Amino acid sequence: xxxxxxxxxxxxxxxxxxxxxxxxxxxxxxxxxxxxxxxxxxxxxxxxxxxxxxxxxxxxxxxxxxxxxxxxxxxxxxxxxxxxxxxxxxxxxxxxxxxxxxxxxxxxxxxxxxxxxxxxxxxxxxxxxxxxxxxxxxxxxxxxxxxxxxxxxxxxxxxxxxxxxxxxxxxxxxxxxxxxxxxxxxxxxxxxxxxxxxxxxxxxxxxxxxxxxxxxxxxxxxxxxxxxxxxxxxxxxxxxxxxxxxxxxxxxxxxxxxxxxxxxxxxxxxxxxxxxxxxxxxxxxxxxxxxxxxxxxxxxxxxxxxxxx
Amino acid sequence: xxxxxxxxxxxxxxxxxxxxxxxxxxxxxxxxxxxxxxxxxxxxxxxxxxxxxxxxxxxxxxxxxxxxxxxxxxxxxxxxxxxxxxxxxxxxxxxxxxxxxxxxxxxxxxxxxxxxxxxxxxxxxxxxxxxxxxxxxxxxxxxxxxxxxxxxxxxxxxxxxxxxxxxxxxxxxxxxxxxxxxxxxxxxxxxxxxxxxx
Numbered sequence: 397x398x399x400x401x402x403x404x405x406x407x408x409x410x411x412x413x414x415x416x417x418x419x420x421x422x423x424x425x426x427x428x429x430x431x432x433x434x435x436x437x438x439x440x441x442x443x444x445x446x447x448x449x450x451x452x453x454x455x456x457x458x459x460x461x462x463x464x465x466x467x468x469x470x471x472x473x474x475x476x477x478x479x480x481x482x483x484x485x486x487x488x489x490x491x492x493x494x495x496x497x498x499x500x501x502x503x504x505x506x507x508x509x510x511x512x513x514x515x516x517x518x519x520x521x522x523x524x525x526x527x528x529x530x531x532x533x534x535x536x537x538x539x540x541x542x543x544x545x546x547x548x549x550x551x552x553x554x555x556x557x558x559x560x561x562x563x564x565x566x567x568x569x570x571x572x573x574x575x576x577x578x579x580x581x582x583x584x585x586x587x588x589x590x591x592x593x594x595x596x597x598x599x600x601x602x603x604x605x606x607x608x609x610x611x612x613x614x615x616x617x618x619x620x621x622x623x624x625x626x627x628x629x630x631x632x633x634x635x636x637x638x639x640x641x642x643x644x645x646x647x648x649x650x651x652x653x654x655x656x657x658x659x660x661x662x663x664x665x666x667x668x669x670x671x672x673x674x675x676x677x678x679x680x681x682x683x684x685x686x687x688x689x690x691x692x693x694x695x696x697x698x699x700x701x702x703x704x705x
Numbered sequence: 706x707x708x709x710x711x712x713x714x715x716x717x718x719x720x721x722x723x724x725x726x727x728x729x730x731x732x733x734x735x736x737x738x739x740x741x742x743x744x745x746x747x748x749x750x751x752x753x754x755x756x757x758x759x760x761x762x763x764x765x766x767x768x769x770x771x772x773x774x775x776x777x778x779x780x781x782x783x784x785x786x787x788x789x790x791x792x793x794x795x796x797x798x799x800x801x802x803x804x805x806x807x808x809x810x811x812x813x814x815x816x817x818x819x820x821x822x823x824x825x826x827x828x829x830x831x832x833x834x835x836x837x838x839x840x841x842x843x844x845x846x847x848x849x850x851x852x853x854x855x856x857x858x859x860x861x862x863x864x865x866x867x868x869x870x871x872x873x874x875x876x877x878x879x880x881x882x883x884x885x886x887x888x889x890x891x892x893x894x895x896x897x898x899x900x901x902x903x
Contacts, residue, residue: 404889406889407885407888407889407892408885408889411863411870413870413885435896438896438899438900438903439892439896441903442864442892442895442896442899442903443864444903445841445845445903446845446860446864446865446903447864447865447867449749449842449845449865450842451741451745452741452744452745452748452749452754452757453741453744453745454740454741454743454744454758454761455744455754455758458736458740458744458758458761458762459733459736459737459740461758461762462736462762462765462766463733465762465766466765466766466769
């Protein structure tokens with residue numbers, strides 16, 4: 397018998413599972429082969445050692461814990477395991493890390509309404525107006541897009557905003573006839589008048605023309621889209637006045653159906669805000685919640701809160 | 706786990722029937738009777754006391770929930786053992802177990818337990834002897850832990866539990882020839898780790 401065959405059978409030999417003839421062959425071979433004899437010696441010692449390993453005793457609270465677990469419904473145990481033992485999903489650690497990073501990016505880049513305001517840059521060039529917000533703002537035909545609520549203007553980056561999160565709130569009580577007030581105010585804005593005329597005619601106009609009326613460079617327009625202007629009442633006039641002053645509207649909380657706004661938040665250069673407030677007085681009664689901040693360089697954030705018409 | 710010997714008069718079959726009739730206490734007696742045995746098996750398979758306790762409880766819970774399917778063809782212990790072996794194998798295959806084994810363990814598997822009288826080593830009065838015994842047991846357990854689950858199950862059942870090939874085949878659900886070959890392979894692997902230890 398050769399070593400290979402012997403070593404293959406040694407495991408069964410030490411367990412006494414070989415026939416008498418096979419066992420004798422093994423013994424004869426091991427008597428003359430040190431390697432196989434050593435293997436046999438190990439196996440005998442191994443079996444003896446393994447069978448003498450001390451038995452472990454279950455903990456004293458084994459039965460108590462068993463009963464506690466038995467009383468928990470299977471479904472609940474499953475939920476608990478899913479929640480607290482996510483590894484059962486066999487999710488690789490890298491994938492879990494990727495998910496966590498994605499969640500973090502989501503939280504940072506898609507903030508809630510309040511945080512959006514904080515993210516706005518005061519540079520008008522960097523303002524990116526979402527298409528839905530833009531269309532809603534101009535009363536886009538509902539066949540194109542029916543916005544439920546007017547959305548928020550959002551900037552592409554969050555630069556230079558650390559000290560500008562503070563909002564200067566003005567309670568604004570609208571008068572009933574604001575459009576004539578604008579006219580009586582004798583606003584010397586040719587483009588605004590053109591805009592008003594277009595609005596009055598309820599015409600379909602090119603977006604480039606609207607942009608011109610809004611003093612917005614046409615280059616920012618991605619495509620020529622027919623926009624239908626409707627009469628949204630004094631809020632539209634106020635919005636136009638804000639834009640004419642060079643301010644950037646950050647957020648509008650307006651009802652798409654009625655065109656009425658509950659608030660408009662915008663950023664304006666310090667030096668321009670006084671003249672704007674004077675102009676807005678023709679639409680209604682503006683009452684600041686706190687004294688106006690000192691004028692200076694940079695921009696300030698103002699929120700008009702409308703209280704009635 | 707303490708046993709109440711006065712309650713061990715009824716055989717397993719009777720306790721199973723009483724459990725099926727709605728007597729939860731009868732099953733408690735089965736847990737008390739076979740708890741240590743299952744716990745020891747789970748410990749040797751998993752190499753961790755907490756995991757062993759958890760896994761043995763799992764096995765009892767699974768057995769309890771499947772008790773109606775126990776036909777009584779085999780002994781209750783064989784049936785229970787088979788459930789426990791499968792539970793251990795599932796645990797070994799699970800991702801969280803594999804990860805937990807990678808972590809640094811503060812508890813040893815045997816060396817430090819040598820000093821614990823409740824593990825049956827209080828009779829060793831010589832501290833050196835106790836320590837060496839504990840060290841050796843820890844090395845054996847680590848060598849067992851390194852085995853593939855299927856080979857480990859066979860090695861534990863045959864070499865530690867002293868089960869026959871036939872019993873091991875019944876408990877693991879594999880043919881007799883597979884038991885023999887797995888056992889031979891497991892022993893060859895263990896030799897490379899335990900030479901000079903046993």
